[in-house]
Amino acid sequence: MSAAGGRLQDAARATALALPGTDHGYPFTEHLDVYMVAGKVFLIVTDDPDD
Numbered sequence: 001m002s003a004a005g006g007r008l009q010d011a012a013r014a015t016a017l018a019l020p021g022t023d024h025g026y027p028f029t030e031h032l033d034v035y036m037v038a039g040k041v042f043l044i045v046t047d048d049p050d051d
Contacts, residue, residue: 009045016043 016022016035023036028044035043 009047012043012045016045 013033013035017024019037021037025034025036026032027034031046031048033043033045034041035045
């Protein structure tokens with residue numbers, strides 16, 4: 001993973017968790033961070049490599 005990609009993913013996670021009412025879990029697979037509000041998915045983040 002590139003340094004820039006890692007920072008973007010970390011920033012997305014931190015921003016999502018800072019929003020009110022955000023729930024976080026792994027409903028699909030342990031490799032996908034899923035962020036939801038009111039049961040609706042608004043962000044999915046993965047650490048999979050670009051290739």
